Amino acid sequence: xxxxxxxxGGGAAGMSAASAARRIDPELGIVVLEAGGYxxxxxxxxxxxxxxVVEHAEELLAHPASWFVEHRxxxxxxxxxxxxxxxxxxxxxxxxxxxxxxxxxxxLVVAAGGAPTVPELPGPPRPTFTIRxxxxxIALRSLxxxxxxxxxxxxxxxxIGLEMAEALHARGCAVTVVERLPRVLTTLDAEVAARVExxxxxxxxxxLGVGSEPLPAADVVVLATGVVPxxxxxxxxxxxxxxxxxxxxxxxxRTSLPGxxxxxxxxxxxxxxxxxxxxxxxxxAANKTGRVAGTVAAGGDATFDGxxxxxxVKVFDLEVAHTGLTHEQAGAAGLxxxxxxxxxxxxxxxxxxxxPLHVRLVHEAGGRLLGAQLVGREGAxxxxxxxxxxxxxxxxxxxxxxxxxxxxxPYAPVYDPLILAxxxxxxxxxxxx
Amino acid sequence: xxxxxxxxGGGAAGMSAASAARRIDPELGIVVLEAGGYxxxxxxxxxxxxxxVVEHAEELLAHPASWFVEHRxxxxxxxxxxxxxxxxxxxxxxxxxxxxxxxxxxxLVVAAGGAPTVPELPGPPRPTFTIRxxxxxIALRSLxxxxxxxxxxxxxxxxIGLEMAEALHARGCAVTVVERLPRVLTTLDAEVAARVExxxxxxxxxxLGVGSEPLPAADVVVLATGVVPxxxxxxxxxxxxxxxxxxxxxxxxRTSLPGxxxxxxxxxxxxxxxxxxxxxxxxxAANKTGRVAGTVAAGGDATFDGxxxxxxVKVFDLEVAHTGLTHEQAGAAGLxxxxxxxxxxxxxxxxxxxxPLHVRLVHEAGGRLLGAQLVGREGAxxxxxxxxxxxxxxxxxxxxxxxxxxxxxPYAPVYDPLILAxxxxxxxxxxxx
Numbered sequence: 001x002x003x004x005x006x007x008x009g010g011g012a013a014g015m016s017a018a019s020a021a022r023r024i025d026p027e028l029g030i031v032v033l034e035a036g037g038y039x040x041x042x043x044x045x046x047x048x049x050x051x052x053v054v055e056h057a058e059e060l061l062a063h064p065a066s067w068f069v070e071h072r073x074x075x076x077x078x079x080x081x082x083x084x085x086x087x088x089x090x091x092x093x094x095x096x097x098x099x100x101x102x103x104x105x106x107x108l109v110v111a112a113g114g115a116p117t118v119p120e121l122p123g124p125p126r127p128t129f130t131i132r133x134x135x136x137x138i139a140l141r142s143l144x145x146x147x148x149x150x151x152x153x154x155x156x157x158x159x160i161g162l163e164m165a166e167a168l169h170a171r172g173c174a175v176t177v178v179e180r181l182p183r184v185l186t187t188l189d190a191e192v193a194a195r196v197e198x199x200x201x202x203x204x205x206x207x208l209g210v211g212s213e214p215l216p217a218a219d220v221v222v223l224a225t226g227v228v229p230x231x232x233x234x235x236x237x238x239x240x241x242x243x244x245x246x247x248x249x250x251x252x253x254r255t256s257l258p259g260x261x262x263x264x265x266x267x268x269x270x271x272x273x274x275x276x277x278x279x280x281x282x283x284x285a286a287n288k289t290g291r292v293a294g295t296v297a298a299g300g301d302a303t304f305d306g307x308x309x310x311x312x313v314k315v316f317d318l319e320v321a322h323t324g325l326t327h328e329q330a331g332a333a334g335l336x337x338x339x340x341x342x343x344x345x346x347x348x349x350x351x352x353x354x355x356p357l358h359v360r361l362v363h364e365a366g367g368r369l370l371g372a373q374l375v376g377r378e379g380a381x382x383x384x385x386x387x388x389x390x391x392x393x394x395x396x397x398x399x400x401x402x403x404x405x406x407x408x409x410p411y412a413p414v415y416d417p418l419i420l421a422x423x424x425x426x427x428x429x430x431x432x433x
Numbered sequence: 434x435x436x437x438x439x440x441x442g443g444g445a446a447g448m449s450a451a452s453a454a455r456r457i458d459p460e461l462g463i464v465v466l467e468a469g470g471y472x473x474x475x476x477x478x479x480x481x482x483x484x485x486v487v488e489h490a491e492e493l494l495a496h497p498a499s500w501f502v503e504h505r506x507x508x509x510x511x512x513x514x515x516x517x518x519x520x521x522x523x524x525x526x527x528x529x530x531x532x533x534x535x536x537x538x539x540x541l542v543v544a545a546g547g548a549p550t551v552p553e554l555p556g557p558p559r560p561t562f563t564i565r566x567x568x569x570x571i572a573l574r575s576l577x578x579x580x581x582x583x584x585x586x587x588x589x590x591x592x593i594g595l596e597m598a599e600a601l602h603a604r605g606c607a608v609t610v611v612e613r614l615p616r617v618l619t620t621l622d623a624e625v626a627a628r629v630e631x632x633x634x635x636x637x638x639x640x641l642g643v644g645s646e647p648l649p650a651a652d653v654v655v656l657a658t659g660v661v662p663x664x665x666x667x668x669x670x671x672x673x674x675x676x677x678x679x680x681x682x683x684x685x686x687r688t689s690l691p692g693x694x695x696x697x698x699x700x701x702x703x704x705x706x707x708x709x710x711x712x713x714x715x716x717x718a719a720n721k722t723g724r725v726a727g728t729v730a731a732g733g734d735a736t737f738d739g740x741x742x743x744x745x746v747k748v749f750d751l752e753v754a755h756t757g758l759t760h761e762q763a764g765a766a767g768l769x770x771x772x773x774x775x776x777x778x779x780x781x782x783x784x785x786x787x788x789p790l791h792v793r794l795v796h797e798a799g800g801r802l803l804g805a806q807l808v809g810r811e812g813a814x815x816x817x818x819x820x821x822x823x824x825x826x827x828x829x830x831x832x833x834x835x836x837x838x839x840x841x842x843p844y845a846p847v848y849d850p851l852i853l854a855x856x857x858x859x860x861x862x863x864x865x866x
Binding site: 272282287305386395399407 | 475477481486487493705715716737738740743745752782785812817828838839840843848
């Protein structure tokens with residue numbers, strides 16, 4: 001039998017894996033099984049297609065499917081859903097057009113992504129959407145373009161829920177966001193999340209701590225209650241799983257099954273700050289782990305050095321960014337953590353457009369940085385990367401205070417908000433000695 | 434005699450020193466000698482006052498002079514120019530209102546700043562300005578406000594020259610920039626500077642490599658040919674100096690003279706990448722070294738961990754940022770350096786407003802990062818800080834490629850331009866093995 005790599009999933013991770021494998025081995029047979037009708041689009045772009053900021057769905061694709069067939073010589077099978085795996089015989093079973101097929105492989109990359117959780121909602125049935133696939137987004141946008149949707153209910157106030165609230169608001173809907181928890185964005189500490197809540201309420205209705213009471217009426221419902229990893233075919237075949245049932249992999253994306261690699265939102269990559277695997281399904285790691293899995297599965301070598309949990313989300317006019325652990329997460333992990341809050345400015349105080357920038361640093365009593373949260377109208381998105389870099393390098397808040405960061409009045413005050421926060425954190429260390 | 438700290442210079446460094454000393458010692462007598470009529474303003478704001486972006490000169494002051502007298506209990510002597518120093522007797526001589534005064538001290542902080550170089554210009558005399566003090570800026574702005582200035586000549590195409598060109602252009606002047614060297618911004622490599630030159634030429638006339646030919650006629654001339662450190666009173670008294678005659682200090686800002694500290698633009702702080710002192714007169718280090726000098730001179734303890742040479746400048750619609758060493762500087766320092774260039778995008782390709790972002794990384798053949806240069810319409814200013822942090826921590830381009838940087842379509846592509854550049858740099862390392 002000729003060597004054959006099968007990739008399950010044609011999203012960012014799967015197509016990165018397939019492309020990387022092709023670069024390593026020009027002769028390898030590469031089959032991609034994609035359950036939907038599109039490949040290589042970023043899930044992160046869907047809210048912007050819905051809002052109309054991005055006009056055509058095709059703009060979200062890295063390349064059209066035909067490009068991968070022509071330029072990467074992939075055997076791309078769309079509407080092909082992998083349903084079972086026999087790791088001993090090295091056969092994957094998939095369903096396409098209602099028929100079952102068995103496909104043998106020499107190497108398998110599972111990049112099946114994540115699936116939205118679908119809670120049961122009380123009340124009468126209404127047009128209900130999850131926004132995980134391009135098909136989901138196209139269906140909802142068609143409805144919105146028809147002009148009959150006046151009100152929308154978003155269930156869940158995580159980052160996808162808030163992005164959807166903004167998108168639907170931009171389309172002229174009266175939007176209500178309901179959330180079971182008493183706060184938005186569990187990736188932030190509650191005190192920081194409160195700033196985001198105040199801002200969200202300037203634009204849409206936000207109901208927190210919603211229990212079993214009837215949900216408000218709406219022309220359309222969008223579910224954004226979280227994502228679960230969908231590495232089920234590997235897990236069912238005995239692959240070791242970790243947090244939230246995500247597949248566990250080593251730094252070369254090998255699962256516990258021989259000949260099976262995994263990448264993207266269905267794995268729990270190494271979290272460098274936690275020192276443990278964590279389920280943090282985000283785009284950059286999906287792309288990078290896909291590339292590593294494809295490279296190694298095709299006979300090359302590459303490693304993935306883990307994540308620190310960096311993310312940013314646009315919430316109406318706010319940039320909301322975080323990395324590492326929140327104070328709550330650090331406590332849950334048994335770390336004696338300290339939180340330091342500072343409100344700096346995005347630019348020199350005399351420069352037009354300067355706006356407040358809230359910085360929270362989370363650090364150990366001894367000084368090691370554990371995480372950061374930034375919220376402001378500008379300057380949060382890329383500033384968080386300084387703290388992500390500091391986390392990667394294991395720096396302390398004292399190191400952070402000593403950084404030589406860029407300054408010019410249009411872009412930062414002479415003491416950058418990050419430096420102010422690090423100085424305040426450092427004073428706590430000195431005081432504790 | 435009661436203990437007395439004398440601070441020479443009321444700029445960012447001097448006022449930081451005086452304020453820090455007051456925090457350490459509430460009883461200390463603190464005298465500040467300032468040659469001009471204003472204290473605690475950032476030189477970096479002057480172009481924005483000239484352009485009118487900042488309306489009133491007072492907005493540039495951190496606080497009015499009276500605030501420091503009242504809240505910091507400083508003996509603030511304006512129009513008082515220090516002219517000589519006797520370190521053995523611990524006496525500083527200064528001139529105020531034409532009269533000479535001798536003032537004894539127990540500790541002295543020299544924070545005299547820098548002075549613009551004034552080249553002799555060929556041709557007829559014209560109203561000529563340097564822009565180093567608030568008085569300079571007020572004088573030129575008065576002339577501009579009078580409405581009679583139609584054309585301006587800027588001599589020097591370093592960052593101050595380009596900021597001045599933008600400011601004068603914003604005031605409606607026809608601006609010509611002349612530069613002796615064949616390129617702008619020696620803080621960039623020539624290939625990167627060329628992108629800035631193309632952009633500058635969209636707005637004003639730029640003449641590079643200008644020799645002894647007659648300069649174009651203009652209603653006003655602005656000199657921006659560089660700054661020299663003005664620590665002369667300490668140097669004349671025997672203090673050790675380094676690059677460009679700047680004062681040498683240890684990590685507590687002690688000069689070689691007993692009882693004399695120095696800070697700000699008149700010193701050459703430790704450059705962490707060069708592993709040597711360097712004259713890099715910039716605002717953040719001025720503030721930080723001032724604070725350290727004042728703290729230590731007043732009996733406290735603090736250290737300054739050096740600079741990596743990070744800076745950013747707005748040049749019309751471009752953000753131009755750099756840190757560490759250029760390829761040219763690395764070569765001059767005897768390092769076998771490699772430059773890697775990548776053009777990424779500031780946002781996801783499908784998100785409106787995405788613009789090209791040019792990244793140059795400079796690194797050793799073995800991978801250690803030595804510097805970075807970023808040029809683009811957005812996203813350069815704070816992205817440079819990731820590389821500044823990496824330099825501080827001694828990271829390699831392989832480390833840089835592994836960073837977990839933030840991603841959301843409005844703020845970055847899924848592969849941040851910095852990651853793309855680091856990946857490209859890493860491929861050169863692998864290729865070299």
